[in-house]
Amino acid sequence: FWGEDCLQEFDGMFAFAIWDEEAKTLFCARDRFGEKPFYYSYVSGQQFIFASEMKAIFAAGVEQDVNQEMLFRYLAHDVVENPAAKKETFYSNVSKLEAGHSLTIHLGEEPVIKKYWFINPTIDYSIGFDEAKSRFRALFLTSIERRLRSDVPVGSSLSGGLDSSAVVLAIDLLKKEGQTQKTFSARFNDKEFDEGRYIEMVVNSKQGIQPYFTWPDQEQLYNSIQQIFYHQEEPFGSSSIYAQWEVMKLAKQNNVTVLLDGQGADETLAGYIHYFDPFFKECYLKDKKEWKLEYTAFKDLHEKEITFDPSFFLSAKFPQVYSTLGKLKRKVTVPAYANDFESSFVDEYKVSLPFEQNRNNLNNTLKFDCEKYGLEKLLRYSDRNAMAFSREVRLPFLSHELVNFLFTLPSAFKINRGWTKRIMRESLSDILPEEIEKRVDKLGFQPPQQKWLQQKGWKNLLEDANLNLKKMRILKSNSNFRNWRVLMASQLLNTKW
Template identity: 45%
Template sequence: MCGIAGFITSNPNENSIGKLKKMTDVIAHRGPDGEGHWISENGKVGLGHRRLSIIDLSQEANQPMHYMDRYSIVFNGEIYNFVELRENLQKDGYQFHTHSDTEVLMAMYDKYKADALKYLDGMFAFVLYDKKENTAFCVRDRFGEKPFFYNYKKGEYFSFGSEMKCLWAGGTPKVVNNRMLFNYLSFGYLDNPNDLSETFYENCTRLHHSHYILVNIDKLEIQIHKYYDIEWQHINHQITIEQAKEKFHELFYTSVSRRLRSDVPVGSSLSGGLDSSLVVSVVDKLKEGTSQKQSTFSAVFPGFKKDERKFMDYVIEKTNVSPNFITPSDEGLIEDIESLSFHQEEPYGSASIYAQYCVMKLAKQNNVTVLLDGQGADEILAGYHFYYNSFFNELKNTNQTEYQKQLEIYKNLHQSNSINGITKKTLGDRVRAISPSLVKPIKGLRNQIKQLTNPVFNSDFYNTYSKDVFETKGNTFSTLNESLYNSTYRSGSIQQLLRYADRNSMAHSREVRLPFLSHELVEFLFTLPAHYKIHDGWTKWIMRETFDILPEQIRWRKDKIGYEPPQKSWMENPLIIQKIKTGRNKLVENNILNKKILQRDVKAEEACMIDDNSWGHLLSDYLL
């Protein structure tokens, strides 16, 4: 994993090694092991790279890398199946001078062009310059594990980077996108669900996951293409549960095995939930009979109701691991929030992100460069409890008898669940069920009433942006698979989590790998009927049934906790309260919030609660 940046221009005088170095210096954290800069013979293409050495640690694998006296590339990510791809390419006569996946990637492009992407099992963002065609091929992976931002002016320039700060260092003005800011402060939106390319800053566009850009360098024109989607409507109703379990087992073990390929130490994050516990357990199984001991890294919160230490211990007792723990605190958040926000670049939902940041710091302290993690499982296997709504919607429309039976079982199972409880539809969900077109005007009306009776925003700011309210589909999907597809691919839900993971890991020069996001595994799980994912009240039922290597206490956990810290008590810290007030002051000074907000008390909020939006005011100090 690395950091990339570059500049493509119609005017060669605009390109320089100095400019490229500025763009890569600001992401040195992404690649502390080396740097490289290169400008094409015609002077129009500049590529910059910061290297975190993972595969082939030799100097020959440095980037920008060149191949066949035709291709030049800067690449961030990993191609996990590069060994198999390389073997096939060698049979076709391709020769290689390194042992890196980067060289394999260029050979794949030479053979297949854009179709090469369908053969890749990996996470990636790269720019590949083709000297013969005078084009640049800019790609982001299927689900958005690796970031890619760009700024483009037709006929003049195309600049890009792994982080937005690359663009700012290259001359793009840093200007807040007030439309995004309004929706964030009003409703907590971290993305525009209808356009995931929009960011919190003007002139900084996010390349949509599963898309590529082809830059015609002669004309400085771009074409954007989607190369991948999930066929969520194609359900295999003939597959038996035993067949499904066998295939799941095979695909997951293959995915984990490939993601262990590394020339540096590999460990795992362990939260105590189903997903990370399964990753740790499978890695342990794959290492049986070897002298290798897996290191695990966890955040714990002693005395907090949602602390998951006991579940971590169940896994530790059953596996041969070397556990490491860290206890994030309010004092630590105060000390680190500026750095955390610098790396995240855009707002984040809660202090849970800080817990992950601390886990990555712990891995660095223990010299483990690569961590496997369980992200993605909730979105493809219906792990969140709000998925019950779409599951029961589907069942109600297809089998009334089974619907009544499953609903009763579900209620009996979860009536004593003190963490999640029985899932209830929100007011927004009920309105959507009646008429989806009513949701946006009702949200706008509620906001308007609030603004009139107890104004939050500066009146000019409110009048300018109040008609630009974003809309989502909520939990009113008629089938479970559509709801899962919305979270995995369409709405940006998982993309937010992937952004947190990328920035938190790279802040400490660590790499995160996610076995559940093997596209072959994702595609298979989407073919399974809904009752294989939720059954007899259990989420992730097929996973629980398949993997008996999990400790039983975790395998049949009813509650769902998302690495949640004691945010409410943290926000009662006087220094954090003062930081929130500072954020409010800045928002007032920038004519965003009404000055009356300065007279209101700060309310401590649980993670992901935005009733008072004190958390949003806290982050705004670092956004503006």
């Protein structure tokens, strides 16, 4: 009917392969953002093996070789993907089909990989803010409505931040009268990290919300770390993944199969604090008076000052010159990791920084994070945690229609006078509690990781990981490099599927 054009009609997450017996053709595809995984191993003229987990490919006889260059990037630069070669994984013999791509193999021929979806960051300056608010709200609620379609129980994950609160309260707006919405949240016995006050603010604002809580702690993480890595298969960023793991477990214990989640809003609506850097550079280049007004508002709202040193102005006005100078500087300076890594490991696998990007424009920065590095790793963490408990996560903010629209909007519709996610805050102000709408201090499911790693059991585990990397001649014999990355690298090198 549609043929390969079917991909333009689909909304949401998918990864599939269809064999056409008549044409002797295999057609494979992955959703636009990489919500679902698609791994494969290809040997020309011999075999094409694919699966949703890498361990299944190893079980089919593919050799499990760690990608040493990816390992170096991770240990040296704390990156878990290669933006310059998105198909790479932490295993040399396994590739991933990139998000927004299809792969076609005709029997006896080489695979053909095509990109079928593109983010176009061209701004539509003709749209007014009020019209944009109305369209955002309509697209967001449509996305929620579609993702509520299910023949199994649907709930939501609630962190107390703006995004998950918006999802929960939009569901409440759309659900049938008398219907109860179950929410699942991670809390912590540490006031510095616990978001309970905001979670309860959302829950108590409506009568039809039934909350469930889990209380992750360092002992549970210690006992679960190998199981989590078994499902993740590759290094993951921090213990916040464990908090999400416990949320998925909680949903299973309470018989909720589908969870709506706020993932993707930060990367499409400019939610992270570091997005102020490209925003300020964009303002500076367009209108210096406006730049000063924006910075003053930021400083007053966040009670934080930014030092605009010469590098800010150089990278804003002459990004290529700034990039070239950065490369020259790195050539003549000794990197910090040189004190810890064996020279043989560095000399063989040292590469330039895993990516260089011109961050003097907000929309282009968001595009990079959605397509190249940032969003997809978070989607991997989430999907693996969910599938470990046979749960399904659906992401309303990643409706491609909504994302397409957001990338046509001027930067001031996303960041304005110190506020991130401006259009969402104002579009949904009637359903959000005011204190949450005005939040600037979001934590999310963020455990007190540094405190946990100081406990005796964790210190021993980090010491073992350090010794393991020394035996493999990755770390020098006198290295005191003991952190989360060392732990993840040790897990990677010692796990046999």
